[in-house]
Amino acid sequence: MTDYPIFEHDVIVIGAGGAGLRAAIEASANGVSVGLICKSLLGKAHTVMAEGGMAAAMGNVDDRDNWKVHFSDTMRGGQYVNNWRMAELHAKEAPDRVRELEAWGAVFDRTKDGKILQRNFGGHRYPRLAHVGDRTGLELIRTLQDHGVHQGIEVYMEVTVVSLLKDGGRVIGCLAYEREHGRFRVFKCKALVLATGGIGRAYKITSNSWEGTGDGHALAYDAGAELIDMEFIQFHPTGMVWPPSVRGILVTEGVRGEGGILKNNEGRRFMFDDIPDNYKNQTASDPEEGWRYVQGDKNANRPPELLTRDHVARCINREVKAGRGSPHGGVYLDIAWIKEKLPNSVEHIKKKLPSMYHQFMQLANLDITTTPMEVGPTTHYVMGGVRVDADTQESSVPGLFAAGECAAGINGANRLGGNSLSDLIVFGKRAGEYAAKFAQENQAGTINKDEVAAKAKAALQPFEREGGENPYAIQHDLQELMQANVGIVRTQDEMVEALNGLDLLRNRSAKTFVPGNIDFNPGWHTALDLHNLLIVAEAITLSAIERQESRGGHFRDDFPEKDPAFAKFNFAVKKTEDGAMSVSRIPIPEMPDELKQVIEEMG
Amino acid sequence: MARATFSIRRGGRETAELVDYQTDVTEGMVVLDAVHQIQAESAPDLACRWNCKAGKCGSCSAEINGMPRLMCMTRLDTIDLTQKVTIEPMRAFPPVKDLITDVSWNYEVKKRIKKFKPRKPDAEDGTWRIQQEDVDRVQEFRKCIECYLCQDVCHVLRDHAKHQEFIGPRFLVYSAALEMHPLDTEDRTGDLKDLFGIGYCNITKCCTKVCPEHITITDNAIIPLKERVVDEHYDPIGKLVKLFRKEKG
Ligand SMILES: Cc1cc2nc3c(=O)[nH]c(=O)nc-3n(C[C@H](O)[C@H](O)[C@H](O)COP(=O)(O)OP(=O)(O)OC[C@H]3O[C@@H](n4cnc5c(N)ncnc54)[C@H](O)[C@@H]3O)c2cc1C
Ligand code: SF4
Numbered sequence: 001m002t003d004y005p006i007f008e009h010d011v012i013v014i015g016a017g018g019a020g021l022r023a024a025i026e027a028s029a030n031g032v033s034v035g036l037i038c039k040s041l042l043g044k045a046h047t048v049m050a051e052g053g054m055a056a057a058m059g060n061v062d063d064r065d066n067w068k069v070h071f072s073d074t075m076r077g078g079q080y081v082n083n084w085r086m087a088e089l090h091a092k093e094a095p096d097r098v099r100e101l102e103a104w105g106a107v108f109d110r111t112k113d114g115k116i117l118q119r120n121f122g123g124h125r126y127p128r129l130a131h132v133g134d135r136t137g138l139e140l141i142r143t144l145q146d147h148g149v150h151q152g153i154e155v156y157m158e159v160t161v162v163s164l165l166k167d168g169g170r171v172i173g174c175l176a177y178e179r180e181h182g183r184f185r186v187f188k189c190k191a192l193v194l195a196t197g198g199i200g201r202a203y204k205i206t207s208n209s210w211e212g213t214g215d216g217h218a219l220a221y222d223a224g225a226e227l228i229d230m231e232f233i234q235f236h237p238t239g240m241v242w243p244p245s246v247r248g249i250l251v252t253e254g255v256r257g258e259g260g261i262l263k264n265n266e267g268r269r270f271m272f273d274d275i276p277d278n279y280k281n282q283t284a285s286d287p288e289e290g291w292r293y294v295q296g297d298k299n300a301n302r303p304p305e306l307l308t309r310d311h312v313a314r315c316i317n318r319e320v321k322a323g324r325g326s327p328h329g330g331v332y333l334d335i336a337w338i339k340e341k342l343p344n345s346v347e348h349i350k351k352k353l354p355s356m357y358h359q360f361m362q363l364a365n366l367d368i369t370t371t372p373m374e375v376g377p378t379t380h381y382v383m384g385g386v387r388v389d390a391d392t393q394e395s396s397v398p399g400l401f402a403a404g405e406c407a408a409g410i411n412g413a414n415r416l417g418g419n420s421l422s423d424l425i426v427f428g429k430r431a432g433e434y435a436a437k438f439a440q441e442n443q444a445g446t447i448n449k450d451e452v453a454a455k456a457k458a459a460l461q462p463f464e465r466e467g468g469e470n471p472y473a474i475q476h477d478l479q480e481l482m483q484a485n486v487g488i489v490r491t492q493d494e495m496v497e498a499l500n501g502l503d504l505l506r507n508r509s510a511k512t513f514v515p516g517n518i519d520f521n522p523g524w525h526t527a528l529d530l531h532n533l534l535i536v537a538e539a540i541t542l543s544a545i546e547r548q549e550s551r552g553g554h555f556r557d558d559f560p561e562k563d564p565a566f567a568k569f570n571f572a573v574k575k576t577e578d579g580a581m582s583v584s585r586i587p588i589p590e591m592p593d594e595l596k597q598v599i600e601e602m603g
Numbered sequence: 604m605a606r607a608t609f610s611i612r613r614g615g616r617e618t619a620e621l622v623d624y625q626t627d628v629t630e631g632m633v634v635l636d637a638v639h640q641i642q643a644e645s646a647p648d649l650a651c652r653w654n655c656k657a658g659k660c661g662s663c664s665a666e667i668n669g670m671p672r673l674m675c676m677t678r679l680d681t682i683d684l685t686q687k688v689t690i691e692p693m694r695a696f697p698p699v700k701d702l703i704t705d706v707s708w709n710y711e712v713k714k715r716i717k718k719f720k721p722r723k724p725d726a727e728d729g730t731w732r733i734q735q736e737d738v739d740r741v742q743e744f745r746k747c748i749e750c751y752l753c754q755d756v757c758h759v760l761r762d763h764a765k766h767q768e769f770i771g772p773r774f775l776v777y778s779a780a781l782e783m784h785p786l787d788t789e790d791r792t793g794d795l796k797d798l799f800g801i802g803y804c805n806i807t808k809c810c811t812k813v814c815p816e817h818i819t820i821t822d823n824a825i826i827p828l829k830e831r832v833v834d835e836h837y838d839p840i841g842k843l844v845k846l847f848r849k850e851k852g
């Protein structure tokens with residue numbers, strides 16, 4: 001039997017996006033030794049792509065803002081199936097976490113009086129998103145990375161974790177391989193934080209990078225943790241649709257925040273046609289009021305383009321299906337029109353949305369300062385993930401913590417834009433703090449070498465099945481299956497079909513073959529990712545079948561209405577003894593009176 | 604539908620060769636799409652780095668027909684496809700496999716640069732007041748996506764391999780962002796002169812030309828840094844004169 005090298009730290013963090021970096025910084029600041037593992041190079045995680053900003057009720061632009069408004073906006077956006085305690089902590093702590101970034105060197109855009117500037121975003125009542133042009137994620141990740149490297153955190157780049165290791169009931173490490181030579185490594189720890197991000201790669205059209213294969217979701221699930229809210233997937237309304245090779249790439253909501261409007265091929269601003277009741281009194285009554293809102297008029301209500309993402313995505317879907325779409329199956333997003341309002345609109349757009357300007361110029365040959373963009377929904381974010389304790393971010397498996405997109409609770413049925421970056425720093429910090437505490441209070445466990453050897457052997461099988469199938473083909477079919485059957489609009493029949501399809505794909509994935517040697521072999525990595533994608537896809541489908549209503553990111557054609565009975569619980573999936581996936585209902589605890597009152601006050 | 608031939612470096616740290624692959628080209632495709640298509644069709648073990656596919660992460664740097672570019676932002680309709688298109692890894696760093704290079708040196712360099720050290724907060728609540736015009740320049744530098752294309756073209760690194768003595772344009776930009784940060788109180792000019800080899804740069808501006816973020820590396824970062832180094836370390840009288848002038852307004 002091979003002995004794999006063992007790397008030992010008090011706390012291991014898997015993932016170097018905003019959540020993982022913030023967790024590692026905090027754990028290290030608490031005096032424990034920290035190892036940080038990531039699949040890509042440091043600084044390249046998905047977080048780097050975030051554009052619009054991070055939500056924190058600092059009240060720099062509108063002093064009516066405070067944590068209570070942010071809390072109630074988040075709960076409303078999440079359609080009240082959020083973990084209210086997480087929503088509360090998030091709203092209260094985000095301002096401090098953002099200011100701390102400034103102390104670590106982040107350079108946000110400024111208000112006239114020199115404070116951190118905040119911008120409007122969908123579902124946020126006041127301008128709340130701290131931002132840097134449209135590259136806020138880059139600023140976040142670089143600030144944390146540059147701060148973190150001086151803290152003595154050991155970073156293991158281009159290392160992929162394939163399994164968590166347990167001793168009794170507790171997580172005590174993980175098995176990983178380094179991509180360069182495909183060599184296995186054992187990481188031993190007292191506490192482990194998952195911060196692996198999202199699952200977008202389970203769908204064909206997505207804004208996510210290759211990393212978004214739901215690894216953390218699957219690692220936690222295999223280790224016995226519960227995944228909740230998996231039916232809630234956020235389809236961002238505005239992804240690029242043309243040319244085909246960029247389909248899915250995100251067009252930031254910031255475009256609409258700066259005054260961009262949505263139109264169909266008849267030139268109609270269709271978002272005014274369908275405004276949900278619970279947002280009626282917060283939405284502009286005509287285009288003029290909408291424009292005043294984006295210009296900062298505090299007495300105006302927001303334009304309907306800034307309604308929550310689930311709603312905007314469905315409206316676009318409807319226009320396209322009704323034949324009112326743009327030539328390539330989207331609708332028009334127009335920011336160029338603001339030239340009617342602003343004399344220097346071209347400069348203004350370039351200044352406020354520089355990377356959108358470049359993205360369209362370079363990838364689509366289109367000048368957004370003069371021409372409307374074509375956009376359509378793209379799989380963007382998963383609200384579901386590892387079920388964690390709100391205060392500590394610990395999962396139901398001792399020693400296993402989760403933060404960021406791979407954890408669930410704060411967003412409920414739908415995440416508001418900007419609430420992810422702030423989630424990363426608020427709960428990344430908490431996860432780091434409590435993981436460090438757990439490590440200080442517990443001894444290291446014992447690695448079971450036989451388990452390690454068996455897992456490593458299983459991972460190597462794709463090299464041995466000469467004549468087996470190309471993993472890319474299976475991944476492709478899985479993405480098509482999920483896109484077609486468990487997408488924006490769902491029905492029972494299609495989802496059952498998806499489950500059957502997933503069974504077939506599971507069989508096929510057990511027979512993959514990859515040629516070539518093990519060094520940096522993306523075919524092999526794709527073969528291993530299939531295991532994770534299949535778990536995630538099944539979890540989404542099973543949970544979506546159970547939720548026989550429409551709410552937030554989950555919309556069912558056969559149950560188009562919201563059903564108050566379903567507001568009382570979250571669905572959780574878990575691995576049973578025999579390896580099958582079970583779904584159960586977890587009742588949402590009663591909200592304390594103070595919080596109920598906050599929601600009432602805020603209207 | 605057109606077919607095009609891509610000649611891609613295949614091989615490891617020691618030996619490699621250019622291997623030809625054909626694939627279909629459709630409207631709007633970028634070089635990275637072609638590489639992915641080749642991976643899925645005929646070379647599943649072809650190694651390349653990428654993440655965002657939108658010019659935001661700086662992972663997919665390569666030399667396309669000898670030009671340092673981001674593969675995800677290079678459209679095929681800007682390249683002559685009647686000829687073979689060569690795709691090779693960056694040359695200023697050791698090759699690892701296929702299109703992947705060992706860029707770890709960059710991470711080591713960054714660690715050696717003194718970290719951000721802010722002045723005391725301006726307000727009671729621990730926050731600062733900064734005017735937008737005072738951070739415009741720093742924000743330009745902070746757009747850097749660490750693609751290392753500038754490092755790749757800089758002759759000091761590429762041709763003269765001065766990796767031990769010179770930190771390269773990327774880290775001069777990084778140092779400039781810290782030095783010009785309105786809150787920062789650290790002094791890095793000594794290190795720039797003695798340890799980081801700012802003197803090696805002879806302002807050829809090749810770095811500025813390849814920067815996908817259009818950062819004016821030489822004019823806005825390196826030249827002002829060089830001036831600071833001169834002011835601090837070679838020209839105490841000049842420094843005094845400048846100070847004096849400043850005070851007079
Ligand atoms: C284009 C775009 C724009 C966005 N804009 C905004 C915005 O403006 N505001 C906002 O709030 N949110 C935004 N979001 C959402 C937000 O960016 C993400 O939800 C968030 O960055 C996720 O961060 P994270 O730290 O949880 O994970 P990520 O940043 O996704 O990082 C995951 C990390 O885990 C590592 N990893 C994964 N699996 C493994 C494994 N098996 N082994 C080892 N390492 C592993 C990866 O290498 C990576 O380092 C945007 C998302 C996209 C795609
Ligand atoms: S200007 Fe200086 S740093 Fe830039 S490429 Fe030329 S020598 Fe290198």
Ligand code: SF4
Pocket residue numbers: 661746747748749750751752753754772773776813814815816817818820
């Ligand atoms: S300065 Fe420009 S070329 Fe250099 S690493 Fe940064 S983005 Fe790339």
Ligand code: FES
Pocket residue numbers: 652653654655656657658659660661662663664673674675676
């Ligand atoms: S893939 Fe991110 S810059 Fe090219």
